[in-house]
Amino acid sequence: MPHARRTALVTGANRGIGLAIAQGLAARGDIRVLTAARRMRDAREAAEAVGGEPVALDLSNPVVAESTAGWIEATHGAIDILVNNAAVLVDGDGLGVTTEDFAGSLAVNTVAPFALIRALGPGMLARKWGRIVNVSSGWGAFAEGMQGPVAYAASKAALNAVTCASAHTLGPTVKVNAACPGWVRTRMGGPGAKRSPEQGADTPVWLATLPDDGPTGGFFRDRRPIAW
Ligand SMILES: NC(=O)c1ccc[n+]([C@@H]2O[C@H](COP(=O)([O-])OP(=O)(O)OC[C@H]3O[C@@H](n4cnc5c(N)ncnc54)[C@H](OP(=O)(O)O)[C@@H]3O)[C@@H](O)[C@H]2O)c1
Numbered sequence: 537m538p539h540a541r542r543t544a545l546v547t548g549a550n551r552g553i554g555l556a557i558a559q560g561l562a563a564r565g566d567i568r569v570l571t572a573a574r575r576m577r578d579a580r581e582a583a584e585a586v587g588g589e590p591v592a593l594d595l596s597n598p599v600v601a602e603s604t605a606g607w608i609e610a611t612h613g614a615i616d617i618l619v620n621n622a623a624v625l626v627d628g629d630g631l632g633v634t635t636e637d638f639a640g641s642l643a644v645n646t647v648a649p650f651a652l653i654r655a656l657g658p659g660m661l662a663r664k665w666g667r668i669v670n671v672s673s674g675w676g677a678f679a680e681g682m683q684g685p686v687a688y689a690a691s692k693a694a695l696n697a698v699t700c701a702s703a704h705t706l707g708p709t710v711k712v713n714a715a716c717p718g719w720v721r722t723r724m725g726g727p728g729a730k731r732s733p734e735q736g737a738d739t740p741v742w743l744a745t746l747p748d749d750g751p752t753g754g755f756f757r758d759r760r761p762i763a764w
Pocket residue numbers: 547548549550551552553554573574575578593594595596620621622623624644671672673674716717718719720721722723724725726729
């Protein structure tokens with residue numbers, strides 16, 4: 537675990553697993569949490585709930601998100617921990633999803649996380665310490681049969697590829713890992729899901745606070761490696 541007080545940025549921190557991740561990191565007491573949300577009003581509510589600082593960060597346009605992340609770092613100080621949690625799930629198997637929705641899913645779920653890694657990763661590398669967690673899904677795992685809606689599955693499989701590539705580029709002091717939270721009771725997961733948001737947040741929080749001898753370039757569920 538880090539010695540100095542670290543700063544974490546969690547995307548989609550206003551609800552669901554993202555709020556639980558922000559809560560889990562803030563509860564440690566040694567991490568300052570920036571609660572990022574698409575709307576400033578929601579970011580403020582989350583910040584109040586967890587004792588963090590609000591930032592507005594809309595991921596719909598990844599190019600804008602990249603420059604916004606640079607601005608956030610310039611105004612709030614160096615970011616040591618990035619949790620790419622926000623995502624959209626658009627239904628539609630095979631050809632049942634529109635090309636616009638497919639591209640939109642890729643933008644929020646894959647290209648924006650890449651843009652934030654691009655904005656914040658070099659600073660972590662220069663400071664020789666960083667933790668990046670990409671909240672992925674078993675639905676994006678070839679090993680699990682790519683069972684989810686096609687736009688979501690493709691976006692998470694590509695996020696996994698971004699995880700591997702970024703770990704190669706930034707390692708070993710900046711650890712980049714992907715997490716599957718399991719099936720979680722959120723707006724995305726629905727009320728019938730087995731896990732609470734806190735249970736879903738456990739592995740992402742663990743990866744966000746890995747010790748220096750912790751893993752990088754892996755895919756984890758319940759704190760254990762799973763196949764891509
Ligand atoms: N729930 C599950 O069972 C499950 C399973 C596997 C993986 N996951 C993954 O876990 C992560 C969190 O999911 P969740 O279940 O907590 O989902 P959720 O309750 O639907 O929350 C999604 C979050 O993403 C944010 N978001 C969506 N589009 C955005 C945009 N353009 N800009 C900024 N923020 C945006 C939402 O913000 P708004 O409130 O502004 O829309 C919200 O904060 C996701 O990466 C998801 O793929 C979830």
